[in-house]
Amino acid sequence: MSKCTGQLYNLVNKFAYFLLYRHLAVWRNTGRKMMYFMSLRLTDAAIFISLKRRNLMKSKNFLRIVLLTAILVSLFATGVPVQAKGLQAEIVIRSTTFWDATFNGEANASRFERWSLQLEEDSAFSVTVTTTGGDLTPTIYLLDSNGVEITNVVGTLSTAVLETAQVAGNYFIQIEPESGGGTYAMEIRRTDDPSTDPHAAVMFNPAAIFIDETSEGSVMLNNVPLEGYASAEFTCTYDPSLISVTNITEAGLFGDDPVVILNGPENGSFLFAIAGSNGQRAEQSGTVFTFAATGLAAGDAAFNCTVRVSSGGALETIPFTSATLDVREPFGFVTGTVIANEPVTVELIDAFGTTTTVTDENGNFSFTTPAGEYLIRATAPGFLPAEGDPPVFSGITTQMQTISLISGDIDGNGVIDQFDALTIGMNYNASNVPVADLNNDGIINVLDLEILAANYRANGSLNWPVLPFG
Numbered sequence: 001m002s003k004c005t006g007q008l009y010n011l012v013n014k015f016a017y018f019l020l021y022r023h024l025a026v027w028r029n030t031g032r033k034m035m036y037f038m039s040l041r042l043t044d045a046a047i048f049i050s051l052k053r054r055n056l057m058k059s060k061n062f063l064r065i066v067l068l069t070a071i072l073v074s075l076f077a078t079g080v081p082v083q084a085k086g087l088q089a090e091i092v093i094r095s096t097t098f099w100d101a102t103f104n105g106e107a108n109a110s111r112f113e114r115w116s117l118q119l120e121e122d123s124a125f126s127v128t129v130t131t132t133g134g135d136l137t138p139t140i141y142l143l144d145s146n147g148v149e150i151t152n153v154v155g156t157l158s159t160a161v162l163e164t165a166q167v168a169g170n171y172f173i174q175i176e177p178e179s180g181g182g183t184y185a186m187e188i189r190r191t192d193d194p195s196t197d198p199h200a201a202v203m204f205n206p207a208a209i210f211i212d213e214t215s216e217g218s219v220m221l222n223n224v225p226l227e228g229y230a231s232a233e234f235t236c237t238y239d240p241s242l243i244s245v246t247n248i249t250e251a252g253l254f255g256d257d258p259v260v261i262l263n264g265p266e267n268g269s270f271l272f273a274i275a276g277s278n279g280q281r282a283e284q285s286g287t288v289f290t291f292a293a294t295g296l297a298a299g300d301a302a303f304n305c306t307v308r309v310s311s312g313g314a315l316e317t318i319p320f321t322s323a324t325l326d327v328r329e330p331f332g333f334v335t336g337t338v339i340a341n342e343p344v345t346v347e348l349i350d351a352f353g354t355t356t357t358v359t360d361e362n363g364n365f366s367f368t369t370p371a372g373e374y375l376i377r378a379t380a381p382g383f384l385p386a387e388g389d390p391p392v393f394s395g396i397t398t399q400m401q402t403i404s405l406i407s408g409d410i411d412g413n414g415v416i417d418q419f420d421a422l423t424i425g426m427n428y429n430a431s432n433v434p435v436a437d438l439n440n441d442g443i444i445n446v447l448d449l450e451i452l453a454a455n456y457r458a459n460g461s462l463n464w465p466v467l468p469f470g
Contacts, residue, residue, distance in 0.1 A: 091174070091393060091469060093206075099125075099190050107136060108181025112469075114143075115186070117171040118207040120321040124165035124192035127173055131158035134182015143172040145208075145326060147396050147469055154178050163191065170207045170326060174469070198223045200234070200307040201321035204293065208326035210394055214294045215325055217245075217303065218287045219272075221253065227311050228281035229254075232288060233273045235306045240268035242301035242327055243293045248272060251287040255280030295327035328395030334367040336400030338378045338386070341440045344405065349375040376400065376464065382435045384409050384416070384455075388464030399467040406462060407438050408452040415459035416452060424449050 094105065094115045105113045129138040138155040140162040150171075153162040155178060175184065199222050204215045219234060232254075238245060245265045250258060254276040264270030272289055276282065293301070304322040308315040337359075338344040344359045348367050359365045371394045378386045383405035390398045408416035410423045427433045427444045438448040 103186045106183045107175045107177050112176045115173045116207045119168045120201045121168045125190045127162045128187045129160045130185050132183045132185050135180035136182035137178040139176045139178045141174040145170040199319040202303050202323045204325045209295045210328050210330045211295045214292050217291045217293050219289050220287050222285045224285050228283035229309045230281050230312045231275035231310045233308045235271050237269045238303045239301050242297050242299045245291050247292040250289045253282045253286045253288050293325055298327055298329045301325040330394050331368050332371050332392035332394055333397040334390050337363045337402040339363050339404040340380045344378050344380045347377045382410055383407050386462040386464040390466050401465045401467050403464050406455050406458050408455040410436050416455050
């Protein structure tokens, strides 16, 4: 035995005696001799006995040192608890909202409600939510057309008021509980002074549909002058590859039994002309006609019209505010980032099977999948897994929180322990067991043991939460 090896042997031997003395001291102090004797770690006893038998030390010195290191880690390391996975609230999609109206809904810890809002022009407005039943303290979120949060306000007791100004476009108003739950009334009021000039506009209800679903379009005359209109003409266009237009029906604004001409729809356009009969006129703002728009393919289907009106004998062109119908695939999306020093396998699991992908060089992944409830799992050799429960909604992206996998589970048994340390020891200074090379530097040594020790006693699957929608 070399001098250096002999010194190391003596140091380990002395520590083994100290380890036994430590156990015996606790044994004497507790008075529970038999119970404590039974709880002595078998690995501790094995080390002590093997060190006493010096004739066996010559060929196994290094392995004992590694085993002793694992025992030291087990004595002083702290276990890492695995968090319980939380439940996700259901997001209920409600119908289109419009100005100066009251809408009723319900929100609690397991139910959020999302209302669509279509702004025909740049607008300032307020949203007021008042609890009508239960102990709901509401939070109001304003989301863009992709469900990304723009702003929010947390209510005080039973009322929340959000005031904002936004450009023309499609939005969502999402109601969630800050605490409690119950029913509520929601009022939306425009707070700026819109143009008083006559103009026309279109509105879709709902503003977003899936392929093969139908939205009702309403074409309106706004700020009709006091003398009213005797007739109006609408030449309208749309993208026939995204939507079909059917059931064009006058809505009674020009009185009973108006005279109507309809050419089309054909190849993405139609003409609708209307005149009040027997002296009847459109004397107030309102809907001139409605139509059904059915989604054919995913995309933003713009609808636009050229509008001419007559108060009697002469046509005048007035502005028209177009709108876009959001047609979505009947699928949702799950995306996220998993941090590890190697590619990670991500599985999306439901009752119908498992879909698998592998992260890219930056740890990113993405799934396109039908709406439903799923289990998502991220795994990599040498790491504890991560699991979550992402809800998937049609046309909406569910974003998983960026997560770092915990390194050190070399044997893949779901716990980082002395057996993983033993694998490092048995392959020390080697490179033929890649899963034990925790830092991927091409050699298995104490740096890998350092990583393992940092996560010692961690076990189970790491909780993988979903980022809040919006």
